Amino acid sequence: MSHVFHRNLRSQYPTAVKGDGVYLIDSDGKYYLDACGGAAVSCLGHSDLSVITALKSQADKLCYAHSGFFTTEPMEELADFLTERAPAGLDYVYFVSGGSEAVEAALKLARQYFIEMGSPQRRHIIARQQSYHGNTLGALAAGGNAWRRASFSPLLIETHHVSPCHAYRFQEESENTAQYCQRLLNELEQKIIEVGGDQVMAFIAEPIVGATMGAVPAVEHYFQGVREICDRYGILLILDEVMCGMGRTGALFAAEHEGITPDLLCIAKGLGAGYQPIGATLVSDAIYQSIKQGSGFFQHGHTYIGHAMACAGALAVQKTIEERHLLTQVRQRGHSLHQVLLQTFAEHPYVGDIRGRGLFVGIELVANKELKLPFDPQLKVHARIKQVAMQNGLMCYPMGGTVDGRVGDHILLAPPFIIEEQHIEEISQVLKDTLFQVLKE
Numbered sequence: 001m002s003h004v005f006h007r008n009l010r011s012q013y014p015t016a017v018k019g020d021g022v023y024l025i026d027s028d029g030k031y032y033l034d035a036c037g038g039a040a041v042s043c044l045g046h047s048d049l050s051v052i053t054a055l056k057s058q059a060d061k062l063c064y065a066h067s068g069f070f071t072t073e074p075m076e077e078l079a080d081f082l083t084e085r086a087p088a089g090l091d092y093v094y095f096v097s098g099g100s101e102a103v104e105a106a107l108k109l110a111r112q113y114f115i116e117m118g119s120p121q122r123r124h125i126i127a128r129q130q131s132y133h134g135n136t137l138g139a140l141a142a143g144g145n146a147w148r149r150a151s152f153s154p155l156l157i158e159t160h161h162v163s164p165c166h167a168y169r170f171q172e173e174s175e176n177t178a179q180y181c182q183r184l185l186n187e188l189e190q191k192i193i194e195v196g197g198d199q200v201m202a203f204i205a206e207p208i209v210g211a212t213m214g215a216v217p218a219v220e221h222y223f224q225g226v227r228e229i230c231d232r233y234g235i236l237l238i239l240d241e242v243m244c245g246m247g248r249t250g251a252l253f254a255a256e257h258e259g260i261t262p263d264l265l266c267i268a269k270g271l272g273a274g275y276q277p278i279g280a281t282l283v284s285d286a287i288y289q290s291i292k293q294g295s296g297f298f299q300h301g302h303t304y305i306g307h308a309m310a311c312a313g314a315l316a317v318q319k320t321i322e323e324r325h326l327l328t329q330v331r332q333r334g335h336s337l338h339q340v341l342l343q344t345f346a347e348h349p350y351v352g353d354i355r356g357r358g359l360f361v362g363i364e365l366v367a368n369k370e371l372k373l374p375f376d377p378q379l380k381v382h383a384r385i386k387q388v389a390m391q392n393g394l395m396c397y398p399m400g401g402t403v404d405g406r407v408g409d410h411i412l413l414a415p416p417f418i419i420e421e422q423h424i425e426e427i428s429q430v431l432k433d434t435l436f437q438v439l440k441e
Contacts, residue, residue: 014026014027014028014030014390015027018046018047019045019046019047020046020047021045021046021047021416021418022034022045022046022415022416022418022419022423023046024046024395030393031393032390032393032394032395033393033394033395033415033423033426033427033430034046034395034415034416035394035395035396035413035414035415035427036395036396036397036412036413036414036415037269037270037274037414037415037416038274038395039211039243039269039397039414040210040243040244040248040269040270040360040397040412040414041269041270041273041274042273042274042416043246043247043248043269043270043273043317043321043326043416043417044273044275044317044320044321044326044416044417044418045416045418046274048273048275048317048320050316050319050320051273051275051313051316051317051320052275053316054312054313054315054316055275055276055309055312055313055316057312058074058308058309058312058313059309062308063308063309064304064307064308064309065308066303067301067305067306068301071306072306072308072311073308074308074311074312074315075095075306075308075311077311077315078093078095078311078314078315078318079092079093079095081315081318081319082267082280082282082318083282085252085253086253086265086282087253087255087256087260087261087262087265088261089261089284089285089286090261090262090265090282090283090284091283091284091285091288092282092283092284092285092288093280093281093282093283094109094280094281094282094283094298094305095278095279095280095305095306095307095310095311096268096278096279096280096281096302096304096305097277097278097279097302097304097305097307097310098268098277098278098279099134099240099242099243099266099267099268099269099279100133100134100135100136100139101134101136101279101302102134102242102266102267102268102279102280102281103133103134103136103138103139103142103204103238103240103242103266103281104134104136104138104139104300105266105281105300106202106204106238106264106266106281107125107138107139107142107202107204107238108138108298108299108300109264109281109283109287109291109298109300110125110201110202110236110238110263110264110287111123111201112291112295112298112299112300113201113236113287113290113291114201116290116291116294116295117290119198121198121199122198122199122200122201123199123201124158124159124160124195124196124199124200124201125141125142125157125159125160125200125201125202125203125204126159126160126161126162126188126191126192126195126200126202126203126204126235127142127143127144127159127160127161127162127203127204127205128144128161128162128163128164128165128205128209129144129146129161129162129163129164129404129405130144130145130164130166130209130212130213130402130403130404130405131143131144131145131161131164131204131205131206131209131212131240132144132145132148132206132209132210132211132212133204133206133240133242134242135148137152137155137156137157138157140152140156141156141157141158141159142159142204143212144161144164144212144405145212145401145405146401146404146405146406147400147401147405147406160191160195162184162187162188162191163184163187164209164213164216165181165184165216165218165219165222166209166213166216167180167219168216168352168353168355168364168372169372169403171219177219177220178221180219181219181220181221181222181225182225184222185222185225185226185229188203188226188229189229192229192233192235197233197234198233198234200233200235201235201236202235202236202237202238202263202264203226203229203230203235203236203237203238204238204239204240205223205226205238205239205240206239206240206241206242206243206244207223207239207241207244207245207249207254207255207257207258208243208244208249208254208356208357208360210242210243210244210360210412211243211397211399211412212399212401212402212405213362213402213410214355214362214363214364214399214402214410214411214412215244215355215356215357215360215361215362215412215413215414216355216362217257217355217356217357218258222258223255223258223259223260224258224259224260226260227260227261227262236263236264236287237260237262237263237264238262238263238264238265238266239254239255239262239264239265239266240266241253241254241255241265241266241267242266242267242268242269242279243269243360243414244357244360245265245267245269245270245271246267246269246270246271246318247270247321247326247327247330247358247417248270248330248358248359248360248414249330249334249357249358249359249360250327250330250331250334250357250358250359251327251358252327253265253267254357257357261284262284263283263284263286263287264281264282264283264284264287265281265282266279266280266281266282267279267280267281267282268280270317271314271317271318272310272313272314272317273313273314273317275313275314275316275317276307276309276310276312276313276314277304277310278307278310278311278313278314321417326417326418327417329417329418330358330359330417331358333359333415333417333419333420333421333424334356334357334358334359334360334361336421336424337359337361337413337415337419337424337427338354338356338361340424340425340428341354341361341363341428342354344428344429344431344432345363345432348435349369350365350366350367350369350435350439351363351364351365351366351369351435352364352365352366352369352372356413359413359414359415359417359419360412360413360414361412361413361414362410362411362412362413363410363411363413363431364402364408364409364410365381365382365409365410365411365435374402374403374407374408374409375407375408375409376407377400377401377406377407377408380400381398381400381409381438381439382398382399382400382409382410382411383398383400384438385398385409385411385434385435385438386398388434388437388438389430389431389434392430392433392434392437393430394426394427394430394431394434396411396412396413396427396431397411397412397413397414398410398411398412399412411431413427415427
């Protein structure tokens with residue numbers, strides 16, 4: 001009998017006892033190819049000696065010092081590393097322990113910024129439907145995942161949502177890409193006007209939507225248009241790169257693909273690669289200076305901000321990625337993964353779309369390919385795929401509610417950056433076998 005309050009109280013979980021590169025091994029000696037990095041976390045796999053050595057070295061010196069009393073060398077070094085490589089103007093880093101905390105910090109920084117600037121009426125957040133920004137109440141309120149929000153809606157602050165940018169699902173046949181993009185930008189501007197141009201404090205979005213829709217990139221020029229609209233109305237732009245950032249797309253920051261700089265940028269998952277819990281919010285100089293020259297104090301905090309072990313581990317992860325040129329490998333292996341999946345599933349009757357960027361790939365499943373008709377949600381296709389894939393020795397990240405929070409199924413793939421070509425073939429073959437087992441009837 002387990003006394004652990006597990007995620008699913010009706011599931012029996014295998015016990016992970018060891019990591020070996022891209023594989024996890026359970027107590028029975030069974031190997032599982034981690035094709036999703038857990039939740040796009042384990043970008044260096046599960047046994048990187050350079051990171052483990054760095055953690056042991058840091059443990060010999062200092063594990064923890066409260067940030068209300070001290071700074072630490074690994075925290076300062078990691079902040080330097082990130083700001084030197086971040087989009088221009090993001091000059092400061094606020095460290096936390098995970099993605100939800102990073103988004104909470106960004107939302108509260110946005111609010112305090114406008115208080116410091118003498119615009120306390122700016123309190124509204126605009127986000128997108130079918131987005132996900134975390135499970136804490138502020139982050140959950142910002143997110144547009146209807147299923148996750150439903151039970152807790154009475155506890156959530158008022159937020160506003162516009163349409164997602166998902167061309168496969170929502171671009172009309174009469175529209176070209178530029179027209180679809182403009183329609184979405186017009187909708188965002190109309191929402192700002194509706195709420196009040198001087199009442200909105202931030203627009204938050206994932207550059208590539210992760211868990212909720214399955215690795216959906218925006219159409220060309222969308223985020224450039226969003227940046228222009230935010231500037232026009234004096235609104236802060238928050239990019240949530242918790243899942244898609246830190247090299248996952250082939251660039252260290254996903255914003256690089258869009259050619260823009262946000263005012264606040266949230267990272268986690270791949271930052272520490274699972275070796276220690278860590279997240280961060282990158283902050284523009286303008287926001288930092290407004291608080292420094294105003295109250296001088298960010299009215300927020302967590303016990304484990306800038307944890308020395310976590311920062312040392314994350315710094316070792318990021319140095320390893322850079323020294324081994326793994327972002328180049330992400331681009332190369334990402335291209336290979338995409339091509340292999342297209343070859344394997346292009347004619348598959350239940351695979352509607354394969355999309356993504358780098359080693360961040362989504363496979364959308366449909367009951368009718370021509371009509372893009374989703375499966376009946378009562379079938380719980382995504383849950384069955386996860387279960388059968390695990391039985392077959394493959395970890396993938398299937399989710400439901402892909403289309404509107406209720407219907408639709410997809411599989412998210414986010415394997416470690418160290419993946420080799422033979423692993424890509426293994427992923428494709430096991431997925432093919434799994435889909436056959438689940439959908440054969």
